[in-house]
Amino acid sequence: MAIQKGKDLLVKIADGAGGFVTVAGLRSRSLSFNAEPVDVTHSESAGRWRELLAGAGVKKASVAGAGVFKDDASDTLVRGLVFDGAIAAFQIVIPDFGRIEGPFQVTGLEFKGDHAGEVAYDLALESAGALSFTAL
Template identity: 50%
Template sequence: MTAQRGKDLLLKIGDAGDPESFSIIGGLRTKTLSLNTQMIDVTHAQSIGGWRELLAGGGVRQASISGSGVFLNGAAASTVRTVFFTGETRHWEIIIPGFGTVSGAFLITNLDYAGEHDREATMALALESAGEISFVAGGA
């Protein structure tokens, strides 16, 4: 993967329709996708040299997404607010240019609104995976 513009990383929320369509969430200025696996330590008295041993494929996997920026329209702001207050999981897509698309069900776990007296109002949100995550290689 060659260097890409950070602004091209997109975060989209599904409309829960059939077929589902996705829309971009606001003008996010920063976006982060973290993929994690809990490790299971299986080290024992005969572990070579006393080095830790881990069980391959044994841990719980999770994906976390965070972003901050501004809402560009009322529809995006309303969708995020409604999904947060109802506590529903929605399908989201994270498009990473030159890498691919990560998608799956996520729950909004944090939603912040902020503003300074001489600046625009901003928002920040955090999502946690709520099921299997898929990855499709490719992208611009």
């Protein structure tokens, strides 16, 4: 994978018409994957080293982003998810690598603004089911 522009890492939300729309105004975005280990260490573990059970822990993905507020279709979709507590399909496009797609819940939406600046927001998503990966 060659060096890519950070602005090409996209967070998209299902638009309700079978497509996806890019979440508007994001200036920074991040995607992280985590798997909780299941410790199965016992008194006869070799050298008393910790042993983990493969494939047994909970897997999750977290998305975070921050940007400027724009009265756009994607902002309306995200705000609706927050107020409804709903789960929606999202896509995260990693340039020259692949596309992650699946259900996410908006777990944080924070608006902030300075007196002499623009309104900005922070967004947090947590995976809410199985995710798929498609190589680009």
